[in-house]
Amino acid sequence: MAKFDWRTDEDAPWEEEIRAERPLPTPRRRYGLLIIPLLIMVIAGGIYLLVHRVDQQVTAATQNVSSDVLAVHQLLAEAAQAEDTELFAAQLDSQDSLWFDTAQSLLEQNLFHNRASFWLWVDPSQTAESPTVTLSPDLTEATVTERLPYLTKTASNETETIWLEQTAHYVLDNDHWLLTALPDDETFWGKWRTVEGRYVTITYSERDSAIGAQLAIDLDAYVAQLCAETAVPCRPNLEFRLRLSREFTNLLILAQSYRQINTVSMSLPSVYRMDLPTPTLLGWPSDDASYQALLRGYASWVTAVLTDRLTRGNDTVPDRFILDQLVQIGLELPPAPNFNLLPQEPPPIPLPNQDLLVSCKANGASDLWVYQLDSNIWLDAQNVMGQLDPFLNITLAWPLPSDEGVLLFLRRVVNGDYHSQVVLWANGTETILADTAESFEVAAWLAPRMSRNGRYLLLYQLIFNEDDTADSDVEQRFWLLDLQACIAGECVLQETDGVPFWSPDERHNLVVSIGPWPVNLRLNDSSGTEIGVIGKGWDPFWLDDTRFGYVRTAAQAEEFQAGNPVEIVLTDVTRVEDEPTILLTTADFTALELGPMSRVTAVDQRIFVNDILPVPGRDELIISLVTWSAEPVTNTSIAQYFYAYDIATDSLTPLFPTTDTTTYPLSFAQDGRFLTVFTAGNSNWHLNLYDMQTANMLQYNITPTQEYPLPGLDWSADEAWLVIADERMLRLIAPAHDYEYTIFHNYTGCRSANWISN
Structure with missing residues (x-):
């Protein structure tokens, strides 16, 4: 019998139970939970990179x-x-x-x-x-x-x-x-603000409110001091209204004289109004020092203008009186537009050993000064001129040849009646050449205004016709004054029926008749006897004592319309009856390469000979050509060209072009080196000096005035220095050295300066 191996349950082996393990967090679950923030981070990073890149691109x-x-x-x-x-x-x-x-x-x-x-x-x-x-x-x-x-x-x-x-x-x-232009809206400027003081009321933009409010206080204090401590006759109800203008055009006021500023208030006679540029236009101060500088500028303008207006009841109040009042309150007159504190370079050549006769006009009053260049002294010339009528205004001063003296023309109108004087001022002595109750003027815009040797002076009269049957409301009459006879005590005004252009030796003159243009040219001898009629023409010139030329219509047409063909011809006093020699025709000018400014085309051949000037001592002419297009003529459709014409070689040489309009005759220094051309720009006159030796051009700006609409200049005796009287400064120019020496002064309206012997 088999032996049985008995075991209890406890001894029996356990059958291992197969069961699913409890799922711990697996990497997949963990990654799944992390992926969202990771995605967010990735997306955010991408967006950041994208934005950064875009931002970089925008920044770039x-x-x-x-x-x-x-x-x-x-x-x-x-x-x-x-x-x-x-x-x-x-x-x-x-x-x-x-x-x-x-x-x-x-x-x-x-x-x-x-x-x-x-x-x-x-x-x-x-x-x-x-x-x-x-x-x-x-x-x-x-x-x-x-x-x-x-x-x-x-x-x-x-x-x-x-x-x-x-x-x-x-x-x-x-x-x-x-x-x-700066934006013209409230977003940029803000609203207008106004601050009222005792005398000064200021209106300014919100943008400039910090400065405007302080200016209101300080400027009112300056005016109060002016009224309390000086001889300025302030009225009890005085009010000065200042607007700090934000209009860019208001900066042009800086080029004006304080006497020229319009301050009239039509409804309130005791109120004065003025605009000055606002700080944003002038320059915004960065600290107290810069504010004080700006304040002095505003205060100089306000007090100078106010003093001038309050003393205008007496029209002889000079700049010196106004300056004296401002000095008492620690101010000065506003300086000239071109004034500069920087030291000037020393002159490359000696200054002339001459004085300067300076003529000034302001507010209906005239001043005449002698400036002594070597001592920097100003002398009141009228104090030593006993015969000069102090009530007459000096309207023109014109130098005699070789700086032997200066002709002064004086005129005054009282109750509609004229009174005129022509005075020769030389060597500190005056000689009255003409003294009449007629409205004579010096023919200041014609060249020459007097014969080359300084014997004859041309005057004219404007006769206003009251007869309705007259051809014109105004009749022009011309008169000659023989200065040689005047000095001898036989000064007689001789009427001439045209404008004479004298030969260099003064033995002949070409007379431009008075009448419908083009008019007849006649040749007279020194006594005024007619030698012969030349024919219709204009711009007559003398090459020497016997040869002369002029411009005429092609084929000697009786009538002329702008743009019709013309001819420049030459003849002499011995063959007046013969046909002159034709030098140049419109066809010669049409064939020129006039450059990009030209308005001339093959079909539109509109050229006009504007002026002709012989070069001294040479058989050469300076010719000014004006061209324009078929369109309606405007300032921008006109161009002007200057050429030198050599008669011997029959050649034209271009000098320079300009789009300015020329309304002042061409002129030369006697040595023939520098051609002087005055042209009119947008707001200034331009003095153009062309060097015939080097073909260099120098240009100078000159501010016109109502009293002296045409600028004047004068060469020194050695012709090395040119003087120009600009606003409150004398400008001495040595063009051969491209050098300018400036003499600043505080006399307003001095716009005529002439070299005289010292």
Whole structure:
């Protein structure tokens, strides 16, 4: 029997139960829970990278745009500093024609950055701080702000440098950034605010409120001091209303004299009104020193203008009186627009050993000064002129040849009655050449105004016809004054029936008759006896004592219309009856390469000979040509070209072109080196000096005035220096050395200066 191996349950082996283990967190579950934040992180990272990349691209684009704006801003500054008008104009937005013209006028008058009449000049020894660019969201507009260094003069008469923040606005036009006007809306400027003081009421924009509010307090204090401590006759109800203008054109006021500012209030005679540029236009002060500089500028204008207006009851109040009042309250007159604190370079050649006779007019009063160049002293010439009628106004001063003296023309109108004087002033002595109750004028716009040797002076009269049957409301009559006879005590006005052009030896003259144009030309001898009738023509000229020429219509047509063919002809006094020699015709000019400004085409051959001037001592002519298109003539459709014509070689040499209009005769220094051409720009006269030896051109800007609409100039005895009287300064120019020496003064309206013997 088999032995049985007995076991209890406890001893029996356990059958291992197969069961599913409790699932612990497996990697898959763990990863599943983590994937969401990971995805979020990945997406966020991608978005971040994308945004960062886009942001980088936007930043790069913004930086590129800002760089483009700054490049144009820098180019504009360099063009302004170099006075490169063409490059400067190319960076301007021309959509607003008034703003466009104003910007160019400011550059012409050296006021685009300088603020000379506010005692502020850009300091060339300092470097401007890095500008800041603010772009519009669409990157099509930009505002540039930068702090510029300015030289100024303190109340203690010391020179210091201050900093003013300038604001410029640019617009994108056909992928090119252009300087444009500041925004004209409340978003930029804010609303208008007004502060009233005892005497001064100021209106300003919210943008400039911090400065405007303080100016209101300080300017009112200056006016109160002016009324209390000086001889200015302030009325009890005096009110001065000043508006800080945000109009860009108001910057042109900086080129005016304080006497020219319109302050009239038609409804309130005791109220004076004036606009001055707001600080955003002038320059925003950065600290107290710069604010004090700006305040002195505003205060000089306000007190000078107010003093002038309050003392106008006496029209003989001189600038010196006004200056004396301002000095008592620590101020000065606003300086001339081109005044500069920087020291001048020493002259390359000695200054002339001569004095200057300076004629001034302001508010109906005249002053005559002798400026002694060697001692820098101004002498009142009228105090030593006993015969000069003090009530007559000096309307013209004209030098005699070789600076032997000056002719003064004086006139006054009282109750509709005229009184005229012609006075010779020489060697400190005056000789009255004409003294009459007639309305004589000196023919100041004709060339020559007097014969070359200074014997004959041309005068004219305007006779206003009251007869309705007269051909014209105004009749012109011309008179000759023989200065040689006048000095001998036999001064007689001799009427002439035309405008004479004298030969160099004064033995003959060509007379341009009075009548419908073109008029007859006649040849007379020195006694006025007619030698012969030349024919119809204009622009007569003398090559020497016997040869003369003129312009006439082609085929000697009786009538002439602008654009018809013309001829320049030459003849002499011995063959008046013979046919003259034809030098040039319209066809010769049409064949010229006139350049990009020309309005002449093969079909439209519109050329006019505007002026002819012989070159002294040569068989050569300077010819001014005017061209225009078939379209209606405007200032922009006219171009002018200057040529030299050599008679011996029959050749034309181009000198220079201009789009200015010329309304002043051409002239030469006696040695024939420098051609003088006055042309009229947008707001200034331009004096163009062309060097016939080197073919170089120099141009100078001159500000016109109502009293002296035409500028005057005079060469020194050695013809090395040219003098021009500009606003409160005498400009001495040595063109052979491209040098200008400036004499600043405080006399308003002095726009005529002539060299005289000292």
